[in-house]
Amino acid sequence: MANRKELDILFKATKISKSFGDFKANIDIDISIKKGEIHALLGENGAGKSTLVKIFYGVLKPDFGTIEVNNHIVNISSPKSARDNGIGMVFQHFSLFPALTVAENIFIALDKKIIFKNLISEISSLSKEWELFIDPMRLVSELSVGEQQRVEIIRCLMQNPKLLIMDEPTSVLTPQEIENLFKILKRLSSSGCSILYISHKLEEIIELADQVTILKSGKCVSTLNAKTTSTKELAETMVGKKIIKLKKSSVIDNSKNVALEVINLNKIKDNNFGITLKNINLKINYGEILGVAGIAGNGQIELMEMLSGEAICENNDEILLDNIPIGATNITSRRKLGIEPIPEERTLHATVPNLAMNHNTFLTYYYKYQNTKNFFSNFLINPQNSLEESNKIIKDNDVRCPEPNPLANQLSGGNLQKFILGRSMANDPKVAIFSQPTWGVDIGAATSIRQKLLNLSQKGKAIILISQDLEEIFELSDKVCVINNGVLSDILSVNEMSASDVGLLMGANVNNLKKSEIL
Ligand code: ADP
Ligand code: MG
Secondary structure (H helix, E strand, C coil), rough: CCHHHHHHHEEEEEEEEEEEEEEEEEEEEEEEEEEEEEEEEEECCCCCCCHHHHCCCCCCCCEEEEEECEEEECCCCCHHHHHCCCCCEECCCCCCCCEEHHHHHHHCCCCCCCHHHHHHHHHHHHHCCCCCCCCCEEEHCCHHHHHHHHHHHHHHHHHCCEEEEECCCHHHCCCCHHHHHHHHHHHHHHHEEEEECCCHHHHHHHCCCEEEEEEEEEEEEEEEECCCCHEEEEHHHHCCCCCCCCCCCCCCCCCCCEEEEEEEEECCCCCCCCCCCEEEEEECCCCCCEEEECCCCCCCHHHHHHHHHCCCCCCHHHEEEEEEEEECCHHHHHHHHHHEEEEEEEECEEEECCCEHHHHHHHHHHHHHHCCCCCCCCCCCHHHHHHHHHHHHHHHCCCCCCCCEHHHHHCHHHHHHHHHHHHHCCCCEEEEEECCCCCCCCCCCHHHHHHHHHHHHHCCCEEEEEEEEHHHHHEEEEEEEEECCCEEECCCHHHHHCCHHHHHHHHHHCCCCHHHHHH
């Protein structure tokens, strides 16, 4: 008979292994979760966390290993069978349809048959009960990311889960939304629902979790009691070495020249889900980092498009580089002039997922190879001549690859980001524009990416850092502003703004973001 301890265990996975080709993403992983326990899953990028929870939710099939729910071995062959076993999941990248309403999105994902009208009242009552306020009739495209997450959580709650899995739920939320989410998770856990929670944020894990399992290179290296561990111990166990602190020089040099200037830039949105940029003004000097904070979906993508030259300004003098108008030039011309965009979407924007790294180097910077000997071979353009450079980028930037010259989609998020950054820096830009550079990247890779940004600014480069991560903004920036509904706030020195000032500007509902008018 099962002893008392085993009766407390809701979910137990034993010796879970999963390979992609020759690459072992999960190796003999054991994890057990008690009823009502909040169990965190921590690990560097590429450690195998998402793979593991996809196995638990039936999205991936393990090569080996068993899963038990309530002491019975179960076969989780699909998400539906996961849900039948009481397992719900909120994904890292949401799976909602923007053109449908909240209720329609929930309706199409439900296993049980329910009359649409009853569904709406069920959503309303769940949303009241759990303080996950959401109007079931609103279009998902009109919701903030935090609100979209509420929809996903409600959708899970409707299935009465015994185990709720969340893959990096807070990387997209404001501090206020995070607080709210934690309240809900704590309430869920005290009502007996277990939670498996992936996060890169160590403080969060300490605050929220009971237990924490740490993965490294596909293996489980440790399970610790979150109540007695420290952020330092977590970080060091995860990375397997001592964490180096960021080095920032505090000297502010007023003699620096203006690198990039944006003057009264306007851009009307070109699709229903876009944001109109309204009279954007900004100025950045060489050697400075300008942080642009804001909740996703407030014009960051559009701003990036305008600055990079993916979208072209109506007037050439809406953007100046070294005092010379460049607003009407395209992305390749701007790259040649020294402006490097490092976009938010690593796959499908910064890279083509099913092309090899050298092809990805070639496609972005084909003009660099135009004068090389083998540019044309057999009347075709030959990407081989970028192999040497792409291998150098991989080596110089500690990009960990499962094989030589892999496809972009074979790399983990953090490693792909290191590659993209290295590829841009090989151009020795004057101005680098980063959008969410450490989104979903583990603390080890994030620290190395942030240190690179600081080093670049200390070398005199101008850096625009568009980020939702306030800690990152404050850690790196010399000056800060906020983008909210296509409007850019005043730019102030970091010493003049606190994180809560920025949080207020991010959440404010205004058309004119003057600090003095809001704070
Ligand atoms: P984490 O969520 O911890 O960042 P993942 O579980 O997403 O890591 O990835 C673990 C490793 O498995 C990574 O190195 C990644 O490149 C690899 N991997 C993930 N999915 C696939 C796939 N479909 N094909 C090949 N390799 C993959
Ligand atoms: Mg992941």
